[in-house]
Amino acid sequence: MxxxxxxxxxxxxxxxxxxxxxxxxxxxxxxxxxxxxxxxxxxxxxxxxxxxxxxxxxxxxxxxxxxxxxxxxxxxxxxxxxxxxxxxxxxxxxxxxxxxxxxxxxxxxxxxxxxxxxxxxxxxxxxxxxxxxxxxxxxxxxxxxxxxxxxxxxxxxGAVSVGSAAVDLAEKIFGKLAHCKVMILGAGETSELTAGALQARGVKSIFVANRNYDRAAALAQKMSGAAIHFDQWQQHFHDVDILIGSTAAPHYVLTTAQLTPIMRTRRDRPLFCIDLAVPRDIEPAVNDLEGVYLYDIDSLQAIADHSMNVRRQxxxxxxxxxxxxxxxxxxxxxxxxxxxxxxxxxxxxxxxx
Amino acid sequence: MDRLLLAISTFCFLFGFAYTMHALGARVYKTSRLNFFAILSGFLCQTAFLWHRGQTLGRCPLTNRFEVLVFLSWSMVLFYLLIGPAYRLSLLGAFTSPLVFFFQIGALLLVDDVPSKLKLAPNGWLEMHAAISVVAYGAFALAGVAGVMYLAQERQLKTHHIHSIFYHLPPIRDLAVANGRLIIAGFALLTVGLGTGFKLGSMFTHSPLTAWSVGVWVLYGVIAAMGRVHRISPRRVAWLSVTAFSLVLLTLGGLRFVTEKATL
The missing domain is CATH 3.30.460.30 (Glutamyl-tRNA reductase, N-terminal domain)
Known part of the structure; x- marks a missing residue:
């Protein structure tokens, strides 16, 4: 035969x-x-x-x-x-x-x-x-x-894409993601994909803030989340566990000075920041704050590349x-x-x- | 006979440790029943040793430094078996195994296993006091292990240098919770142990052991309060638990007084 x-x-x-x-x-x-x-x-x-x-x-x-x-x-x-x-x-x-x-x-x-x-x-x-x-x-x-x-x-x-690398990292910080709250700043395609990957692993609560509120509402509806006005995102930030930044802003949207007092109130709750924007939305120095873990698009890509190299080996x-x-x-x-x-x-x- | 049981137990922990290191080195570590059963077998041999020694002595086997080290190792593994599966901290066993191995190999090779010169009638309350206190140190030891794991994982997350061990270490939040609970559990047990000792009589009063034990109790009380009440960051709690247990280890010689002064 x-x-x-x-x-x-x-x-x-x-x-x-x-x-x-x-x-x-x-x-x-x-x-x-x-x-x-x-x-x-x-x-x-x-x-x-x-x-x-x-x-x-x-x-x-x-x-x-x-x-x-x-x-x-x-x-x-x-x-x-x-x-x-x-x-x-x-x-x-x-x-x-x-x-x-x-x-x-x-x-x-x-x-x-x-x-x-x-x-x-x-x-x-x-x-x-x-x-x-x-x-x-x-x-x-x-x-x-x-x-x-x-x-x-x-x-x-390991993760071989930016989205899956972000999800892996989130799980190594928080464990189960079911109780994690995600905030998306800027309704871009990459942020949507990343949030979707997080959602697939159990995230239930998603907030979307965008300068164009209609786009935020559309994405929020797509992800069964809630849209918020961009100028109000900081008011909703205290409960957030994972922040995804992908705005088109030419300057930092989140700085160390803004985040320092917020982290004091969060005590033992870590914050995972995923900065997918270019130019970046989040000041790199926030990674120095205790309990804050910041990854930009390059660092996530580096993890994905490393995993792929491991697989090839x-x-x-x-x-x-x-x-x-x-x-x-x-x-x-x-x-x-x-x-x-x-x-x-x-x-x-x-x-x- | 009982030392043979201890030797087998020590070998089990060495096997568990070596297996994990080999698997990690080969970068194909998976949550392994083999590792768990090696630790479980080691624990059963430890338990058999302590039971046999207890039967021979007619009291809780805490009559010399050798037995105290074994009892401390047993306590650590007990907490691992209670905490590890609950939090899926499989690698906690890999970190616990070497510590237990070194405790036991040190006890077997370096510490004289001679009976205490002081012969007192068995006293159930006093034995319980000593046993609870040593179990408390087991919890502190495991908290230190969880702290090391937390710091290793946290460092990788902060620096973005992801090594293969990253995928095997538990989430830092789980490690932080386990660390905090072990400190609280150890502190509560030590409180009961010390309270029982003081209530039983004055044999500890003014002894160096009393000062040492109270010092450890205060140290962990402060850490527990800082973690629970003042809510310092998990990273600092992890550092404190590692530092505190290192201090306890460095001053372990003080435990000699348990055997020679405490009349057990």
Whole structure:
């Protein structure tokens, strides 16, 4: 039995092309069953996400199996010619799936969302009866590989975006964010994204202050928060735990002189200041005040960059782990198909899609 | 027999410490049951040691400096087991393990385990007084550990130099809460311990131990009051708890009087 993979991803195709081949979540199970019924194909799983569309099949013969997948793709997607498709056969296909579920093939290295997406795709195929012994074993093994890689390496360590870095820092200051109050000064896109990330981690109370009150109200409504007039933000500041500054002001909006008396009244409540504005909204010296933790856009980006470097350094270890798992899976598969022991070929660009 | 139990216990703490350091060094530290069970095993061996020694002596095993050190270590681990899981301070164990290890290895190798020369009839109240007092020092020790963790985490947050340990240390607010509560708990226990001692009789009166114990009580009382009443910053409370326990450690020799003067 051979394990084959044919697909395209953000590495090989732009979004304009990927979206043409996307299969809605509700249809992947039925589509996998349809592919399983194609001549030469024994089992099938289809993974369709915003960054990839991949067809995994188990087939007796690689050429016949790949041809069946190509025909399926051509029929379903009106025979779109594309050199963007890659093909993996034998051990290469197994390694590819292990890399995908481990986040090594993802746009953001080490991201974990893909594992859930592959699990859903497998469950849909399994429920529709498109999988059997070989793909069941392969995907179960793949999920174990993902767990192993995530547990024993730093491939998922740290925040790799400004927003997630801010959230990580907030959690290391306050712990659970459910009771934290956030104030946004300036209704910019970055501040909205950062506040959204905080909200996703449990923040419930958000105030928005903007020189244009209508924009503040619009953003507040979007985030289920409260809008306040910009000249009144200091009156609401005493209860705030996290301040996000992103105004277009050419001067500091919050200075040490303003903050010093406020911090005296806060006693043991820390204040996390996220300054996303350029020019900066918050005087850098406020970081010297006890209980104040100030991060500007550069320092957050530096943390994100550092995390990404850590992840890149882990790649070799991840590859070694994946190789070990691939070899072990190959030993199991070899009982059915001795040729699997041969070294897997590099992915090939398909001639037709 | 009982020293063997203590040796096993010491090894458990060394294992827990070494495992954590290795995991941190390899930058793949995760909250580990292995570490927790190493500490739990060490605690059970400590408890077995103290129980066995207590059975042999027919009293609370606080008759010499060796036993006091072991009892103090036991108290620290007791507080870790009570506080750690409650606040998800898994790394607190990693910071506690080396301190307990050094206490116990010091007790095993450097301190004479000779019975007290003073033979007095067992006195339950007096033993309780001594035990509560030593447990209080265990709380102060763990407060010092939490303080070190707070300062390490706070420094990284302030300087923006994020090291791999940052992701394993708990939030500073949780550490501040744990630190404050441990100080209060230790202070309350020491108050009961000292109060019981004074109420029992005058054997402590005018002794250096009395002055030392009262000094420690006042020191932690002031820290507790500054933290609770005057609401000084958690960072200062952390510094004070580390400094105060360092002072207690430096003057630990004073505990000798517990064994030789306190007639236990």
């Amino acid at each position: 051979e394990i084959l993979c044919l697909g395209l991803s953000h590495h090989t195709a732009p979004v304009e092309l990927r979206e043409k081949f996307a299969i809605p979540d509700g249809e992947v199970g039925a589509a996998a069953a349809q592919l399983r019924d194609a001549p030469g194909v024994s089992e099938a799983v289809i993974v369709s996400t915003c960054n990839r569309v991949e067809f995994y099949v188990a087939a007796e013969q690689a050429p016949a199996g790949l041809a069946a997948v190509r025909e399926f793709v051509a029929a379903r997607f009106s025979a779109v010619e594309s050199g963007a498709f890659f093909e993996h056969a034998t051990a290469s296909g197994v390694r590819h799936l292990f890399r995908v579920v481990s986040g090594l093939e993802s746009m953001v290295l080490g991201e974990t969302e893909i594992l859930g997406q592959v699990k859903k795709a497998y469950a849909a195929a399994s429920e529709s009866g498109a999988t059997a012994k070989h793909l069941n074993k392969l995907f179960q093994r793949a999920f174990n590989v993902a767990k192993d890689v995530r547990t024993n390496t730093n491939i998922t360590r 882990e790649l070799t270890i991840c590859e070694e782990m994946i190789e070990r798992h691939a070899v072990e899976f190959g030993e199991w598969l070899a009982t059915d198909w001795p040729k699997f022991r041969a070294t897997g070929s590099e992915p090939q660009q398909a001639k037709t899609g």
